[in-house]
Amino acid sequence: MESHAIELVKGAGKQGILLAKLAQQMKETETKVLEVIVSLSKNGHIKKVEEKRDGESVIRVIWQDKDDSEWDTLQGCPCFICPDINQCGAGQPTNPWLCGKLNTWIKERLD
């Protein structure tokens, strides 16, 4: 049952899957699937997120690779791995307003 849950949650991608839908796909009760998810969440690969849907609380289950989760918050911003960061800023030869790497990264997110 655990491996089936992992397969389905992983397959749902970054948006995850609602617990109700997961239970439906596993042909199990939500309570039983929730027990499995709680157990799996202890290793940090599965995250439970509570959200509101039509005024009701629902649980979304999301797979997260441990390595990915560390970098998720950075969203690929070049500043976090930039070798020039110590010389970057107002009055410096390099700055965020003129930086091609940063402006390209921002533009890609706006397109």
Ligand code: SF4
């Ligand atoms: S703005 Fe450009 S130069 Fe400055 S830290 Fe970010 S990526 Fe590096």
